[in-house]
Amino acid sequence: MNEQSLPSRTLERAVGELAKLPGIGRKSAIRLALHILAKGPEFGLSLAESIHSLATETKQCQRCHNISESDICQICADERRDSTRICVVEDVRDVLAIENTGQFKGYYHVLGGVINPMAGVGPQDLYVADLPERVEKTGCEEVIVALPATAEGDTTAFYVYKKLKHLPITISALARGVAIGEELEYADEITLGRSILNRVPFENSLKI
Amino acid sequence: MNEQSLPSRTLERAVGELAKLPGIGRKSAIRLALHILAKGPEFGLSLAESIHSLATETKQCQRCHNISESDICQICADERRDSTRICVVEDVRDVLAIENTGQFKGYYHVLGGVINPMAGVGPQDLYVADLPERVEKTGCEEVIVALPATAEGDTTAFYVYKKLKHLPITISALARGVAIGEELEYADEITLGRSILNRVPFENSLKI
Numbered sequence: 001m002n003e004q005s006l007p008s009r010t011l012e013r014a015v016g017e018l019a020k021l022p023g024i025g026r027k028s029a030i031r032l033a034l035h036i037l038a039k040g041p042e043f044g045l046s047l048a049e050s051i052h053s054l055a056t057e058t059k060q061c062q063r064c065h066n067i068s069e070s071d072i073c074q075i076c077a078d079e080r081r082d083s084t085r086i087c088v089v090e091d092v093r094d095v096l097a098i099e100n101t102g103q104f105k106g107y108y109h110v111l112g113g114v115i116n117p118m119a120g121v122g123p124q125d126l127y128v129a130d131l132p133e134r135v136e137k138t139g140c141e142e143v144i145v146a147l148p149a150t151a152e153g154d155t156t157a158f159y160v161y162k163k164l165k166h167l168p169i170t171i172s173a174l175a176r177g178v179a180i181g182e183e184l185e186y187a188d189e190i191t192l193g194r195s196i197l198n199r200v201p202f203e204n205s206l207k208i
Numbered sequence: 209m210n211e212q213s214l215p216s217r218t219l220e221r222a223v224g225e226l227a228k229l230p231g232i233g234r235k236s237a238i239r240l241a242l243h244i245l246a247k248g249p250e251f252g253l254s255l256a257e258s259i260h261s262l263a264t265e266t267k268q269c270q271r272c273h274n275i276s277e278s279d280i281c282q283i284c285a286d287e288r289r290d291s292t293r294i295c296v297v298e299d300v301r302d303v304l305a306i307e308n309t310g311q312f313k314g315y316y317h318v319l320g321g322v323i324n325p326m327a328g329v330g331p332q333d334l335y336v337a338d339l340p341e342r343v344e345k346t347g348c349e350e351v352i353v354a355l356p357a358t359a360e361g362d363t364t365a366f367y368v369y370k371k372l373k374h375l376p377i378t379i380s381a382l383a384r385g386v387a388i389g390e391e392l393e394y395a396d397e398i399t400l401g402r403s404i405l406n407r408v409p410f411e412n413s414l415k416i
Contacts (some may be wrong), residue, residue, distance in 0.1 A: 006275075007274055007277075007281055007303070007304075008266055009270075009277060010261045010262055010265050011262060014261070014262040017254055017255045017258040017259070018255070018258075020251070021243060022239065022240070023241050031231075031301075032230070034299060035230050036262055037262065037275065038299075038320070039262045040262075040263075041227070041364065044259055044262055044263025045263050047225045048259040048260035049223045049260075050222040050224070050225040050257040050341070051255055052253065054218055054219060054221075054241060054244055055245075055250075055251070055252025055256060057218050058216055058218045058245060066215055067219055068216060070218050078380070092215065093216070094237060110327075112246075113246075141360065142232060146324075161374075173258050183403045207336065
């Protein structure tokens with residue numbers, strides 16, 4: 001099935017829109033559109049409505065740029081959290097992932113991406129500019145830079161570091177090392193090398 | 209990232225709806241929803257609108273049950289096609305695939321599925337009942353059953369055959385055999401065996 005025109009302009013348009021989503025090509029888009037059709041109008045209407053709401057009603061937390069129902073997100077509104085720590089992450093999924101570990105009780109700062117010149121994303125496209133002021137005003141003592149272990153993540157981490165290093169705070173990064181459950185022989189050299197350089201007191205390794 | 213609740217009900221709802229699509233799990237749905245958010249309101253509105261139209265405006269051809277802009281689809285409305293042949297297929301994608309070959313100039317009959325008791329799809333859920341009458345009324349001389357080479361496809365093909373065998377027409381099935389470009393040693397035994405039993409005059413194999 002090549003680029004044959006579909007039997008209906010409505011179908012063609014929906015396939016075109018669905019195929020703009022990441023990881024969905026034209027064939028998958030046709031499969032999704034036919035599934036929506038096969039499931040009947042209610043199914044499609046409900047999906048369309050939920051995407052409509054997503055596009056128009058979702059807000060961004062004015063403090064941390066996390067997705068939110070209101071001006072300040074649930075996490076920023078929770079005063080029981082540790083206001084001395086801010087964790088800088090790429091996007092909302094990272095907030096979810098870190099919340100899931102149960103190991104961090106501070107606040108977040110969502111950059112909304114990483115610096116990636118190839119994709120046309122520069123520092124001005126990220127929420128970095130307001131971070132130093134936020135750190136100063138909130139009595140933050142430590143910023144944990146929790147960005148992806150990629151070239152783009154490292155570049156962004158260094159940019160964030162430069163913006164903060166004049167402040168009297170600790171700036172830390174996620175530990176890189178051999179993953180729990182991983183065999184040493186399958187770890188790549190850089191990760192294994194880093195995990196030797198950054199070795200920890202044995203008692204620490206007993207903590208979950 | 210497990211089943212942690214998302215930071216917004218709107219997001220949660222969109223993720224829930226997207227995850228109902230085939231082949232899209234919760235993680236993919238979150239990725240799609242965040243992409244829609246990141247692309248800005250216009251992107252999401254356009255997608256929502258196209259799905260809304262798909263769900264409410266698309267019609268089905270009253271003759272062949274193909275997706276259509278009007279009561280009768282483009283193919284059925286084309287009087288230059290060969291009215292002596294009807295090709296029975298599972299769904300719209302098969303119409304596109306066969307049209308793409310350029311080898312069939314007759315009309316189609318889209319069943320809208322195959323019999324699959326495990327998925328609760330019985331003959332009454334398919335557009336089979338109107339096929340015998342359509343064949344009789346239109347002067348059709350041959351019905352080509354072009355259903356998938358699966359257990360469900362074979363069951364459905366046999367059901368269609370039983371519904372038509374009292375009529376004075378030829379009922380044929382797609383040739384099963386070694387695919388063009390395939391090495392014999394990699395073809396499965398049943399396909400290879402079938403391609404020996406149903407061998408064709410050598411001159412026929414020279415046609416595309």
